[in-house]
Amino acid sequence: MQKITDNIFLLVLFAMTGTFILATSFVFFFLRYQRRAQQQKEAMQKAELEHSENLLHAALQSQEDERRRIGRDLHDDVGAALSNLRMVMGQGSKAAIETDMGTPAYKPLIDNIITTVRNISHSLSPPGLELFGLEHTLHELCDTFNTSGVIRLSFINDAGSRMDAMDKNAALAVYRVLQELISNTIKHAEAKKIVIRFCIENERLVLVYSDDGKGFAAAAVKKTGMGLQNIEARLSMVQAVFTVNTSPGNGIVVRIILSK
């Protein structure tokens, strides 16, 4: 009888200790899980914060670049043309003012200034965008590049009227993003052809931009710096998202999902 008593006592003791250890371990692992989850959450928040700081930086940098470019255009083109005009007008004599053909010498100078100012103002705010919509403006953009002979640009609209029904801000963002992409292609890709295509996928307006340039390693996508961050900053303002598919020698395909 004594033996049985001892055994029962030990069994109960073990059972009590066991359940207590189980419960304590449960609390311990729970706390450890909580700490890990919190650390992960903090790391994610930090990464998000860094990313939005980068986007802000990219947006500010792009603004600065834009200002610098306008300043340079005004100084080099308009400023130089105005100095030239001043010189011509300053000479005062009829011979200086008139060319050999008898037409006033200042006239082509003024025309040149008007063209330059128009080009600068168009690059600041494409006038056709508000008046004729994105489709028309993109046709114009393509014509400009195609006539310059730098690159061959094709524009296909499979989205019909959805394109021009786009919000004004979204249209401007798309236009700027396309400018950025085209500029990148011309600068870095050594491409001969660019295709811009709008289509509808799952009720969403999608823009697919592709070139036949040299592409780059997918791992380098995040390191390509300001260009893509600029694009992301602009697109995030109109709740659009984009993906980049590229590999060395295979050009680039950028898919931009614009709206629901």
Place this chain on the structure above:
Amino acid sequence: MGVIVPLSILLPLFFGIYQYNALTRPARYILLYLAVSGIINLSATIIGKFYHSNNLPLLHILTVLELYIFVLFYQQLLFSSRILVMFRLLPLVFLAACVFNAVFFQDIYTYNSYARSLEALIIMLLAINYFAKIAASPQGSKIYALPGFWFNTAAFLYFSGAFMLFIFSNFIVRVSRYNFNIIWNIHASLVLLMYVLFTIGFVKCKK
């Protein structure tokens, strides 16, 4: 142990009363539990020591009240309309089970091991539910600032540790009075741990 543990209830009681205005509603239920438990334990001691009578009927009452107060406590912590019915029904079902147990199995002068075990099981499940609830929204180091976390941990550790004792209590008392006392001293340590954790919970209640 026989004196320290019953007196140790004064520690959480003191902090609970001292912090009363800052106490959250669940914390007030814990304070109520301590008060009820303290009064019943004191009465049981008086009845046992001075009148040499069986004080186990008080344990039957404490079991029902204890579960009822813990259900109110967890109702506050786990509140959601989906389980509201369960919270309303649980004390009633448990009361019915206790009465049934007292009438047919373990009368009021016997240790109510079935009811105590069932009570421990219910509270352990409620405690795990609370852990699951806070696991869904990671709090990190902020978790230590939650009074509910300390109260819940206290209840969870105590009832988990004492669960087996509740189950086998009647059996052990029949085979060895000496071992029974040793095990009840271990139980007293669990109670002490629970009171310390309750005290931390009250301290964590801030206005």
